[in-house]
Amino acid sequence: MTVLAPQARQPRIGGEPVWMRTLVIGVVVAFIVLMLVIPLIAVFAQALAKGTGPFIEAITQPDALSAIGLTLLTAVIAVPFNALFGVIAAWAIAKHHFAGKSLLISLIDLPFSISPVVAGLAYVLVFGLQGWAGSWLVDHDIKIIFAVPGIVLATVFVTFPFVARQLIPLMQAQGVDEEEAAITLGASGLKTFWRVTAPNIRWGLLYGVLLCNARAMGEFGAVSVVSGHIRGVTDTMPLHVEILYNEYDFTGAFAVAALLCLLAVITLVAKAALEALAPEVSGHAV
């Protein structure tokens, strides 16, 4: 009885003692505040340390504007591309059986497991001046490395898994019953996709696209290798932040960094709003 007594006195919620819950939640909150929230606030504080004037001046410089433009252009190309191929890959994997399927699933994860710098170097090896395709590209006057196409390619590589990874478990959970039902009712493959498959994955797709977009705008490593850092030409926002920082232009660096953060925050808010709208994105069945 003496052993049981303390337990009996503790009010229990969800099976654990209250002190345990408080401790676990406290650790998580403290960690998030220390590692994520404070640095984020610091970025905005530093950016606005000398007032809004220098901030606006820093982000409206020609080089900064060019970097913003290039970042947006990269995202505008890479995100739809990966959304399309992510949907196709997820559809093929989740709804069909074929040889080498598990290998394909592993390959889709490759960009997550490989260092972005290595990915960038690989592109330099293939498309660079000394690379396999180098002389052919020079002959045909096509510039990929140290130019915009290289930056887009590297970004596509790094952000490829987001949409596919989001959709594969969703589509697998939904199974093929609804598609089969549509087919027996006389729907063609394309109609089945547009009327049955697509509406069932729209929230998952949107969520995957948001994550893909956030990473496409923020990618540094792979882009840094293939960009060549030509100011006003091949600098994206993350690269521009580094350049300004290395030149001790802290206001400028943090101003552009704050702008990047703002894009990330907008993405997260949009994601949270979507989750509130569509419960199945967070894993609950309708």
Added chain:
Amino acid sequence: MPYDRDEIDRSPAVEASLNPVSATLQPTAAAAVSVRGVKKAFARFPALNDVSLDVRPGELLALLGPSGSGKTTLLRSIAGLEFPDEGRILFDDQDVTFAAAAERGVGFVFQQYALFRHMTVARNIAFGLDVKKGRDRPRRAAIAARVEELLKLVELDGLGQRYPAQLSGGQRQRVALARALAVSPRVLLLDEPFGALDATVRKSLRRELRRVHDAAGVATVFVTHDQEEALELADRVAVLNQGRIEQVGAPDDLQNHPATAFVAGFVGQANRIEGEVRAGLFRAGALELDAGGVAEGAAVAFVRPDQLQVAERGLDLVIDRIAGSALVVELESLDASGRRVEIALPRHSAPAFLARGTTITVGAVAGHVFPAS
């Protein structure tokens, strides 16, 4: 030893003369669906092994078998969701073996209903008409009228604007049925239609399916592992086991003339009694049963509880449990080796001395004897 000769003799001539109703029902028109010598294997595991089956126009046919017997594979092959490795499938004499599911004009009701979750009930039912191409697509008003008609048929009037998630299991099942019927299919196929429902809903929906089938008049095939469901609902039952059809027949035929030991064991709630056949007579201890035409040697008899009655000579059984209804006394008893034997005695002829633990001797008035496999 009294026995019922009719139940033992299974020669086709006798069967036909005994069963004039089924003889006159032999169809003159082509079968609605004809499955001919179909074989299908999944990763070298045979799912269908030379299956042939005719579905008559307008009939309600059950595919009955244990799980893994190939019944769902057969149903999906008819629908065009699987394709046979060998053999042919015909609809009204037209070869559809390799026709796509979308071209076959079947109505398929899935075990989990597979309703389109993002569409209302009305849109679900209208789907098959909505996706028709060009001139084949009815006008919007015609589609709406058809949806109303079907909602009425399955008794869901007024629920057209609900979403599947807002319906009960039984209601979803009705929507799935209405959706399958909307395209006026050549054949209606149902995969374990009551599998996901609780017992009471299951019973009422059985009658519902029979009513809807009779109203629509379409040839219908449904898959089930529940012999009671198959016997109660179907005009004819095809019993499958290990990818083969063991027997096709009216529910009464299967009960009275099981073609194989498997059918006798699976379809009837028969007691399985092991014994031996010598000179046309089956013996298990002192219990005897006519076994004309059964090979000599080890054999097994299937005897329904109502085919056992108190006798002078026969099996000695110890009563373990007594239950029953107004008409029948049901006894669960144990034989010498501890095997359970069920007996159903008409109440008027049940002995007065029955009690738990007492021993009674029973003989078999009829039964089905098969060589032990």
